[in-house]
Every structure is written in structure tokens, then in C-alpha cells.
Amino acid sequence: MFGLDHNTQVVAAAAAMTGAAAGIAGSLLTLRKRALLGDALGHATLPGIALAYIASVWLGGSGREPVVLMLGAALGGLAGLASLALIRRLARVSDDAAMAIVLGSFFGLGTALLTLIQSSPSGHAAGLATLVTGHAASMVTDDAVIAAGVALVCMAVVGMLSKELSLLCFDEGFAQTLGRRTKVLDAVVLLVATCVVVAGLRSVGLVLIVALLIIPAAAARLVVDRFVPMLSVAAIVGALSGVIGTLVSASAPDLPAGACIVLAAAALFGIAAVCAPRNGVIARVRGAMP
Amino acid sequence: MKGHSPTSPLSIHALTVAYQRKRVLWDVDLDIPAGAIIGIIGPNGAGKSTLLKACLGLVTAASGQVSVFGKPLSDDPTRVGYVPQRESVDWDFPVTVLDVVLMGTYGRLGWLRRPGRRERDAAHAALETLGMSAFSHRQIGQLSGGQQQRVFLARALAQDASLYLMDEPFASVDAATEQAILTVLRRLRDEGRTAVVVHHDLESAREYFDWVVLLNTRVIAAGPAQEVLTHDRLRETYGGRLALLDEAAQRLQGAQGG
Numbered sequence: 001m002f003g004l005d006h007n008t009q010v011v012a013a014a015a016a017m018t019g020a021a022a023g024i025a026g027s028l029l030t031l032r033k034r035a036l037l038g039d040a041l042g043h044a045t046l047p048g049i050a051l052a053y054i055a056s057v058w059l060g061g062s063g064r065e066p067v068v069l070m071l072g073a074a075l076g077g078l079a080g081l082a083s084l085a086l087i088r089r090l091a092r093v094s095d096d097a098a099m100a101i102v103l104g105s106f107f108g109l110g111t112a113l114l115t116l117i118q119s120s121p122s123g124h125a126a127g128l129a130t131l132v133t134g135h136a137a138s139m140v141t142d143d144a145v146i147a148a149g150v151a152l153v154c155m156a157v158v159g160m161l162s163k164e165l166s167l168l169c170f171d172e173g174f175a176q177t178l179g180r181r182t183k184v185l186d187a188v189v190l191l192v193a194t195c196v197v198v199a200g201l202r203s204v205g206l207v208l209i210v211a212l213l214i215i216p217a218a219a220a221r222l223v224v225d226r227f228v229p230m231l232s233v234a235a236i237v238g239a240l241s242g243v244i245g246t247l248v249s250a251s252a253p254d255l256p257a258g259a260c261i262v263l264a265a266a267a268l269f270g271i272a273a274v275c276a277p278r279n280g281v282i283a284r285v286r287g288a289m290p
Numbered sequence: 291m292k293g294h295s296p297t298s299p300l301s302i303h304a305l306t307v308a309y310q311r312k313r314v315l316w317d318v319d320l321d322i323p324a325g326a327i328i329g330i331i332g333p334n335g336a337g338k339s340t341l342l343k344a345c346l347g348l349v350t351a352a353s354g355q356v357s358v359f360g361k362p363l364s365d366d367p368t369r370v371g372y373v374p375q376r377e378s379v380d381w382d383f384p385v386t387v388l389d390v391v392l393m394g395t396y397g398r399l400g401w402l403r404r405p406g407r408r409e410r411d412a413a414h415a416a417l418e419t420l421g422m423s424a425f426s427h428r429q430i431g432q433l434s435g436g437q438q439q440r441v442f443l444a445r446a447l448a449q450d451a452s453l454y455l456m457d458e459p460f461a462s463v464d465a466a467t468e469q470a471i472l473t474v475l476r477r478l479r480d481e482g483r484t485a486v487v488v489h490h491d492l493e494s495a496r497e498y499f500d501w502v503v504l505l506n507t508r509v510i511a512a513g514p515a516q517e518v519l520t521h522d523r524l525r526e527t528y529g530g531r532l533a534l535l536d537e538a539a540q541r542l543q544g545a546q547g548g
Contacts, residue, residue, distance in 0.1 A: 178397035179367035
């Protein structure tokens with residue numbers, strides 16, 4: 001394909017799947033007015049990854065098994081979400097302050113743990129640090145297959161529950177009066193978001209993943225005015241960003257894939273903001289003219 | 291527990307709700323009559339919206355019971371339709387008018403079934419009733435406030451419920467919408483259904499409602515509109531807000547005379 005080596009193809013495919021799932025999960029977070037949750041979620045994976053590495057080495061493993069690291073990341077993310085809920089319940093702080101507290105303290109803990117690992121005699125945790133900003137070239141086929149699988153499962157779950165999720169995001173109270181258990185639906189949204197963050201660790205990294213969640217969703221909202229079409233367009237924008245970003249990063253040595261993917265998404269958003277049929281700059285300027 | 295009528299569409303017993311220790315509703319006892327349009331009237335902060343939300347389980351009651359046709363609401367949520375305040379949702383949300391009205395049919399559909407022909411027909415009929423058919427494919431943000439309110443009413447109609455709880459449907463709507471809502475309310479009553487409507491305007495209350503609940507944290511009075519909307523009862527409900535009260539009372543007296 002395009003004269004690319006096998007590894008780049010694998011990475012591009014995985015990044016496309018991750019981008020598509022991120023577009024969908026990001027749309028849900030945005031419509032549920034929880035866009036920044038992805039940021040806290042991403043940063044909260046770091047201590048989970050570090051602890052997973054430590055546990056793996058302690059049990060005689062290499063510390064780099066993709067499944068172990070992803071599981072650690074997921075548990076870290078979920079612990080972050082749980083802390084967020086706890087802080088909101090116990091302390092009188094605003095939502096954005098609670099988010100900053102969780103994001104900062106989890107990322108701080110993760111950074112401290114990484115430093116400890118690196119200074120320990122058995123530690124050569126260079127591979128872990130790449131998860132912070134993403135390093136797609138270091139992806140092995142296992143990483144790609146897992147990322148793609150996780151993304152597929154997320155898309156299937158959201159597709160099956162799209163009607164319920166639109167109800168939840170539009171009018172939670174009304175959903176409850178229909179007898180819906182909105183807490184279960186909210187848990188689905190958060191689980192999907194967590195899975196996407198974990199799937200995107202290798203390619204995009206945990207700092208920039210929030211951008212891949214939110215930018216495709218924002219672009220899609222400009223282009224379409226309905227729920228399922230918005231999720232679909234966001235998935236396409238996310239997938240395109242994944243492919244374009246990977247190819248651009250492969251074209252020059254040491255160009256980080258995560259940054260390229262997010263910049264590709266931003267470029268697509270820019271195009272949507274200018275050219276979108278009703279909400280774009282061109283359409284609005286034309287509409288304003290007599 | 292006091293004996294409450296199992297046939298009452300909405301029976302509330304000793305309901306108390308508090309937000310952070312502040313009492314919002316206190317010891318509310320009500321048996322709402324069937325086949326009537328009922329107004330819930332009281333000053334700002336009287337707990338009118340909270341009463342609806344507590345009946346629907348959207349806020350947790352400190353104590354008390356609510357039964358719908360003699361049973362807890364959770365036994366069969368499809369018997370109750372809810373029209374929330376218009377401001378409670380984001381009208382920029384990516385849905386069309388028809389999408390929102392279809393949500394009224396989701397209660398009977400369950401989690402996985404999609405709306406089919408029957409649900410679509412019900413949604414279109416509801417839009418027709420409210421004169422909103424021409425707008426069915428518009429994104430909801432492109433509607434006026436009154437039209438948005440009519441979409442919420444249409445969604446409730448598509449629910450095909452026996453009891454409706456509506457939160458300020460008449461708040462800041464145009465005259466055409468006001469008439470459309472009134473027509474819907476009267477049609478629901480003629481079909482033997484019951485509508486409980488939170489309302490803030492004393493002037494129109496006598497015209498709109500068959501039955502009125504005067505509420506200010508506790509129930510001041512409940513009964514046929516003519517008997518309940520009296521000067522003394524209103525004074526008791528609105529308390530110290532004398533200027534407002536006297537003005538309203540004068541208008542009421544004027545309405546009685548005319």
C-alpha cells in the first residue's frame with residue numbers, strides 16, 4: 001500500500017481505528033458536557049502504567065507486555081474517574097477545579113514513579129516515557145491489534161446503544177422518567193472513553209489524547225445537525241487524522257506521530273470551520289450578505 | 291398511612307424534600323382528581339418544580355410516598371409523561387424536531403428496539419396536533435422559544451401517557467403557542483387524561499385550570515379553581531409579597547366581576 005513498509009501500514013491502520021473510536025467517544029463526552037474529562041482520564045493513566053510496569057517486573061516479566069501496560073493504564077484512568085467523583089461528593093469544589101486536582105496529582109504521581117523506575121538498577125523504562133507523548137514507530141503488531149480491537153468493540157457498543165445515548169445526552173431527566181437507568185448509560189460512556197484513551201496510548205500518547213477526543217467531535221458538529229451522523233462524521237475525521245498523522249510522521253525521522261495526528265485533526269477542523277454548509281465561516285458570511 | 295384512593299392518577303402522602311437542610315417541600319398531601327387540568331400555583335421558590343421532580347423520582351424525597359394510579363411510578367413509568375422546563379436542555383443539541391418527538395416513544399421501546407412505523411406515525415400525529423409538522427426536519431436550535439415548547443409538548447403526546455406533569459409550559463411563549471398548549475390540555479382532559487401543570491401567572495389560572503393547588507413549601511389549599519383562588523388563600527400563599535398580591539387580587543376581583 002502506497003509503497004509503505006509493513007510497520008507503517010500496521011501503525012496507520014491502528015491509528016485510524018483509534019481515531020475513529022476517539023471521534024465517537026469524544027462526541028459523547030462533548031454532548032454530555034464533559035469534554036475535559038478526557039484530559040483527566042488521559043493523565044490519570046500514567047501512574048497506572050508505572051505501577052503495571054513495577055508489578056510486571058516484580059513478578060518476573062519484562063514490564064513491557066502490551067496487555068499488562070494497557071490494563072494498568074485503564075485501571076489508572078478509572079481510579080482517576082473515581083477520585084473525581086469522590087472529590088465532588090466530599091469537597092465543595094467546582095467541577096473544573098476537581099478535574100485539575102485529579103489531573104495534576106495523578107500525572108505528578110505517575111512522573112514520580114517513572115523517575116523511580118528509571119533510577120532503579122533493573123529499570124530501563126525508556127519505553128514507558130514514550131507513552132506520554134506517543135511514539136507510533138515503537139508500536140509492535142500486538143499493540144496495533146489490541147488498539148484496533150478495543151476501538152472496534154467501543155464502536156459496536158455505541159452503535160448498539162445510540163438511541164439510548166442520544167436520550168441521555170439530550171435530556172437526562174426525561175430519560176430517567178422513562179425508567180432509564182442513566183447511571184448505567186453514563187458508565188458506558190466513561191468506559192468507552194477510558195478504552196479509547198488506552199487504545200490511543202502508543203500512537204497519540206496520554207497528554208494529547210484529549211485533543212483527538214474533542215477536535216473531531218467539534219468538526220463533526222459544524223458539519224451535521226443530527227446525533228448518529230455527528231458520531232459518524234467524527235469517526236471519519238478521527239480516522240483520517242490517524243492515517244494522515246501517521247504517514248506524515250513516517251515521512252521524516254523523529255517526527256512524533258501523536259503530534260502529527262492531532263495537528264491533522266486540527267487542520268480538518270479548520271477546513272470544517274471555514275467550509276461547513278450552514279455553520280462555516282463562508283456560509284455565514286454569505287448568509288449575512290444581502 | 292392514610293388511605294389514599296387507588297384510582298387517583300397521582301396520590302402524594304406526607305412528602306418532604308430538603309436541599310442541604312433547607313426545606314423545600316414540607317408534608318405535602320394531595321390526591322389529584324382524574325380527567326382534569328390541575329394548576330400548581332405559588333410564588334418563586336415555593337417548590338412547584340421540585341414537587342413534580344419528587345413525584346417523578348428526579349429528586350430524592352426525605353420522606354413520604356407517591357403513587358400513580360395506586361402503584362409506585364417505577365412499576366410502570368409509561369403511564370406518566372413529563373414536560374420539563376424549556377431551559378433544562380441544550381437546544382444546540384444535534385437532533386431534529388422529529389428526533390425529539392420520537393424520544394417520547396422510547397419508554398415503550400426499551401433499550402435496543404428502534405422506533406418503527408408505529409412510533410413514526412405517533413410522532414407525526416403529535417407534531418400535527420401542535421401545528422409543528424412543517425418543522426419536523428429542522429434542527430431544534432432553529433426554532434423560536436414557543437416552537438421549542440410545542441416540541442416538548444409533542445414529545446409528551448407521543449408518550450401516550452395517562453398522567454402528564456408539565457413544568458411551566460406557558461412560561462414566555464407567544465399567543466399562538468399558548469392557544470396550542472391550551473387546546474392540547476383540553477383534549478387530554480376530554481380523553482380522560484390528567485394534566486398537572488406548574489404555573490406562575492395568577493391572572494390566567496382561573497381560566498386554564500379546573501382544579502388548583504396553592505403551594506408554598508406546604509399545600510395552602512387544593513380544590514376546584516373557583517373555591518381555591520380566593521383573596522385570603524392567595525394572601526396566605528404569597529405571604530409578605532403584598533404589592534404583587536394586591537395587584538393580582540384586584541385583577542382577579544375584576545375578572546370575577548366581569
